[in-house]
Amino acid sequence: MSSALRVFGLWLLAMAAGAAVVWNSHFSADMSFFLPSKPSAEQKVLVGQLKDGTVSRLLMVAIEGGDAAARAKVSRALRSQLAGQPGFVSVQNGEIEGLGAERDFLVRYRYQLSPAVTPERFTVEGLRAAVGNAIDTLASPVGMLFKPYLTRDPTGELLAVLDQLNPGDQPETRAGVWASRDGERAMLLLQTRALGSDTDGQEAAIAQVKDTFARVAGEAGASGLTLSLSGPGQFAVKSRATIKAEVSRLFLLSSLGIIVVLLAVYRSGRLLALSLLPMASGALAGVVVVSLVHGTVFGITVGFGSALIGEAVDYAIYFFVQSGRQGLKSWREVFWPTIRLGVLTSALGFGALLFSGFPGLAQLGLYALSGVVTAALVTRFVLPTLAGEHVRVPVPGRFVNGLFAALGRAHRLRLPVALLALAACVFLFVERDGLWDSNLSALSTVNQVDAANDGRLRSDLGAPDARYMVTVTAPDQESALQAAERAGEQLDRLVADGRIGGYDSPARFLPSVQRQTARLASLPSASELQTRVSQALSDSPLSAGKLGGFIEDVEAARRGGVLQRKDLDGTDLALAVDSLLSQGPDGWNAMLPLRPSSEAQDGELPVEQVRAALAGSGAVFVDMKSEFDTLYQGYLSEAVSLSLAGFVAIVGLLAFSLRSARRLARVLLTLVLTVAIVIAGLHLIGERLHLLHLVGMLLIVAVGSNYALFFDRAAAGEPLDAEILLSMVVAALTTVIGFGALALSSVPVLNAVGVTVGPGALLAILLSAVLVYPARAR
């Protein structure tokens, strides 16, 4: 008894240590589950954008219901309330008054910013042409906006600066604020201060928008209005909430199911409690190991625990049911090797995932592997000591006799099963091209309704989806800006040819010092400029005498020197520059998002031409969508090789321990047919297969081999008694419950594993009974 206490004490100590690790673990539910652990240069851009990029910080807001005036009123109130808040860097709703600071900045620094400022422009000839052009502009419909600046800016530098912006299509406007295409919703575009990867910060920002909306709508007496909100932050917050809720729900479901089954069999609270011991140890150990190895534990990984407990409880069941009659010593000799083989096949199945570059998959593998191994070790070394010698699980005679009768007749189903398997294989062969979903979004927790809503808000606002990017990296800020300017010159040519619609660049509002210095050096001194202006405007409708402000402003620009990043503070342009220019571990990085031309089909860019134009410039062109597709294809082909490797390892292990080609072939055939029938069934009910279904297939082989092995023992001539049969049926049942619970999950990663392995485990034991169990046993 003292040894039992000692073992229990040790176990308790280990559990406490584990609990302490879990307590201090960092849990996350963000996109990084899916992002590559060793990204390429292009993927780094992708990862950076998704985690911290401008686009990841956009929140799109729509106000629906009521009439246009009420919506506009609430939109204005919402903007004025949120704009001053520290949580938001920018809040736009189309109100023109909202742009004062930007206009003043552009006017003030126009000579540093205008690409038209060259020495030629300030010669007599250049001035004559520029002023003539500005006067022509006055006669055009935009002239009215430009007229107030004419005497200070007669060469039209402000227009040259504004021309670069080319905002493309503006959103619709109703009652002075942005509206949806159909005019039925008022729209706002918010940029949070919190990074896209900061889910807590995003949650706080979203809550603030909702609270403020409720308050201002109440104050405006507009009770019929509703708020709808979307954006990457919203998705992150929502998916975290979903995963959180599901983890506890799935655990509860599968634990309850397993407890009910165990109680029905054991009819003993003590045995139940002891059975839960390896399972709890395994679940805890999984989290501990993942936390220690990866630093962060994904919520989805923990959700996978519900399947793990269904698998981990099996060993305790085998132990209690089988050791009852034969005693502990004989159990260790006779049954433990078979169970050990089962543990090893499971471990190989999960272990294959460890080598995945898909971090989520690697974590799932590590979690399940450590969980299963821990549960088996606890069963082997802790449980016997705690349980003592006299454990007796009553075998329900009638039930087991029924099972034996059924098992004895099972071989009669061989022909129908063969036909079914054949049909499944033919069906899969015929449908082979339509089986797979080649899109990474198949794994995303974002549901279709939310995705559609997001797409609608995005197109209403013309908000960027930042699909195409050019990026340059340099050791310091100045050289990054110079590189951005060089890439910009190449892009300008593509814009002029109509190949692309336009692009943004941090150098637009913060030109390199080199370029600004060159521009300022083009400006003549006040007296020289005075002389040239008088000459240039001798017979112009605009007389030189009215241009005193112009001479003053040029002189001020010359003396003012170059514009610095801090001069942008207080304007939305600061955000624009910061989001496009950032300091990373590899130096300074500048982003130039590209816009397709308005004639482009589906917003696509001529990728090859852009690449060719940028070749040799050191700039990297990234198409986010194709990066995503490549990323997913990479994961998928990697998962295929890993699954195959896992399968081969399992086959090797089975071959080694079975030492018989016939027995091996029989077990393998059963497992392969099980997989074929499950996949055919899933395709039949309209499930599009993705990466996690593939992993599920591997797990069917890993888990299902346990049952095949027990029946194989009988085929090899060893007796299959009531205890073994009972333990197998109960173990299979708990595994089906554990994985089956995952099938109820709305998280695609978990759901896919659940719908594959749940039915797969059940089918594996049934097919093993039909195909492996000998026709003339007993």
Added chain:
Amino acid sequence: MIKRWFFGVALLGLTGLAHAAYDVQQLMAELAQNKGGRVRFVEKRFVALLDKPLLASGEMSYTPPDRLEKHTLLPKPETMVLDGGRLILERDKRRMTINLASRPEALAFVDSIRSTLSGNRRSLEQNYALQLSGDSRQWVLVLVPSEQGIAALLQRITVSGTQSQVRKIEYLQTDGDRSELTIEPIEAQ
């Protein structure tokens, strides 16, 4: 003789009555008959800042009910297309699309012409108070902005014409600058 004179007076009186009765409703009905087509225009802008007026000329075409194109040929080619709710400008090979509802000042210019051309009284009265003088052969319609955003930029628009044909549009801005757009139909060929 007296009888004939009396008849003449009566006739005059009737025409006089007819004159008095020429109201916005009738003008609008007449304008709405306009099936559209091409016209030549000459635009003169008087800007206080400039010593000389600015001249521009070109062609305009109108397709009822809401498409108006203005092709300036001199001094510099420029195209302005007003189509539904969008204003598209093309100049120096650049193209700019302006959403009308978001620019009250652009709206003030273009919607006045379009609504007058299409005889859309309701649209005009949304933004302007209308004063009509003259008769069908020679009418003058003055539009005084009632909408604040427009009134901040524009004192009034004076449109004049004969029957269904608009001949001249004059804009007077709040800062005193003004422009005159003279229109001449291009004879059908």
